Amino acid sequence: MSVLDDTFSRPGSVVSLLRTTIGLYLRQCGGWMPAKSLTDLMEVLDVPVELTRTALTRLKQKGVLIAEVKAGTKGFALTDAADMLYSRGDRRINFPRNMQPDDSxxxxxxxxxxxxxxxxxxxxxxxxxxxxxxxxxxxxxxxxxxxxxxxxxxxxxxxxxxxxxxxxxTPEVAGDLREIVSEWWDLDYLAGLHKDFCTEYGAVETESVPADSDTFATYVKCIDRWRVIPYVDPGLPATCLPNDWPGGRCIELFLAIRRSHERPSLAFVQTILQEDSGVATEVGMAVT
Structure with a gap:
């Protein structure tokens, strides 16, 4: 279970930022990426090269990455297990779901x-x-x-x-369902995650943004912070949540940032790959 275990890396840590960068771009850019490109991208995220190399070694040990040499260039690809894990995570992270009151x-x-x-x-x-x-x-x-x-x-x-x-x-309980649900889930903790995300990223530009290092860094750090929320928050129906639940605002903010930053960030990554390899890199997966 080492591949899944490493999913729990603390957001903002070197390993977490590297995992997020890999999940966002390695599959889209042909399924393989030069080691230098990964260290270059992590430097944009304020992570020194030596720390990135240590994190790459850890992800190899955890069964997330495999080292591959192409045309004499050292690089990395995902293992099959990690590829499946990331694919499952795509739906969770990019398309958060919410229960309706009559759902099972x-x-x-x-x-x-x-x-x-x-x-x-x-x-x-x-x-x-x-x-x-x-x-x-x-x-x-x-x-x-x-x-x-x-x-x-x-x-x-x-x-x-x-x-x-x-x-x-619908569960039949003695008393108020909302109070009972708050005993099954730590709603204060979940609400805090939503509020903190809105505080951190509420001022981010969500209209036209350039394909530069700032856009890339903002987007990767945003995804790295966000990725925890749609996992630990199951998307409970409104009938089970406090009236002032911040989840809806948080989801709307995330989706707006993804719409504005996804493509420019990918374009910046392609620029880095072209500079490192000297050739254009084709995108292997359509951006949605």
Missing amino acids: WCLISFSVPEAQRERRHQLRRQLSWIGCGTVAPGLWVCPDFLREEVNVILKDLDLQRQAVLFTTR
Whole structure:
């Protein structure tokens, strides 16, 4: 599970910024990138070359990257496992979903023996990471549209036989549903993530921006900060959230920044690749 484990890198850290840069551009730029281009791009993010090289070594050890030499140039490509992980993350990060009041819920009931406590710890950790809430130690809950991700985690940990998934409609609780939901999820923490993002990026230009280093740095750091939010926040329906929930404003801001910065940032990366290789680099994936 090393590839997935490293997903939890703290936003803003060297490894996190490198992972974000790789996720945004390596696949779009032919699936391979020269080592020099990666260090050059990380320098734009104020990361010294030596720290980037250390982070690249870590990502190789974690099974995220493989070293490849092309035309005598040292570079890196994604492993198959990392490519799948990034592809799953694309939907989560770029297209955050929200439950409607009549949408179904998924209940995850599991019992993992003490002899497998490390896998039990990993299960709880990863369920929390994808936005599941805790009803009881062995009973977790999430929107039903996250069921596939839950199944992936159970399969990866080889815990399918220790878990049962149920589909249910609106939970019946004694008392106010919003108060109960606040016990299943740390809504104060989630609201804080949304508010902090809006504070940090609320003044970012979202109209026409140039294809330069400032646009690139702003966009990568924005994505690196944002990527945590659509994972840990499951997108609960409004009926389960406080009236002043900041999630909607945060999502609108992120989408506006992505629309304005995505293409100019990619154009800047292509410029760096051209300067490093001396030849034009074709985009291998359409930008949406």
